[in-house]
Amino acid sequence: MYALQALGALTLLALAVAAFTPAPNAAVRRLAAPPALEQADAIVVLGSGVRAGGDLTDSSLRRLLHGVSLYHRGLAPVLVVSGPVNRVGVVEARVRAALAGALGVPAGAIVTVERALTTQEEAREVAAALRSRAARRVLVVSNSLHLVRGVGVFEHAGFVALAAPAAEISDTDDTPEQRLELTRYVLRELLARLYYRAAGYY
């Protein structure tokens, strides 16, 4: 019983640190990939989900807008949009391609990757999709925490990968709810990095 009481007290303490101190903000700053916006052969927007109704999720939309913005800044001549089919048959990559087209990206500059379900599969599928274009240098768009792993996986697949973080995670968030959300992002990403390292994906 004492062990349970101690665990309960530790859990409460951890929750208090996560919600009421800047520790999660510091963790995000420590673990995030800094932007490396340089000229590249392609911009790769990693998938993040599409809702059953056909709308992109918030993070998917943020990533796409960032990718389109980088394209219009002339950082690369090709925009790769990734995202598989969801449970009702909507393909995220196609929704993104249509939106990118509506935002002024020419159809000939858009490449869709529709079958990849994980970051590691995205790197593999993007490599296959860009083979004919001989693209070596890619700007990878995702959230800043994910990009350490994302860039690593793309480097492992043979690319020179540059981080292009979209505005999904803010290390200045300071309400308890926002800090708990940051904690969730950090813990999730740390576990994913452990798994990817163990699996030899990067």
Place this chain on the structure above:
Amino acid sequence: MDADRLVVYAAIAATSGAALVVGARARGLPWAALRRAGVRGLEVIGLAALFFAANIVAGTAFIIGMRLVAGVFISVYTMDDLVLPVLSAAQALVFHLWQGRADR
């Protein structure tokens, strides 16, 4: 901290104070029992943490098993659902109440 954010904590402090008054005056609960209740509360939270960890491990093992054995892809992010800590807390509460009944 912004003053408007204090509203949440003020509400919690006010209802906690009201509960103390109702418990002590209207229902005649002994003050000494409040400390024991706090300790029991810590036990429930500890149990909830255990259930939460067990649920994460069981769910992730199931997902990886489905990928390896059945070739069915389920995203590990499925386990990143807010319902998980809530249901883990419910599991802990029921288990703790069950244990309390058995100890009587």
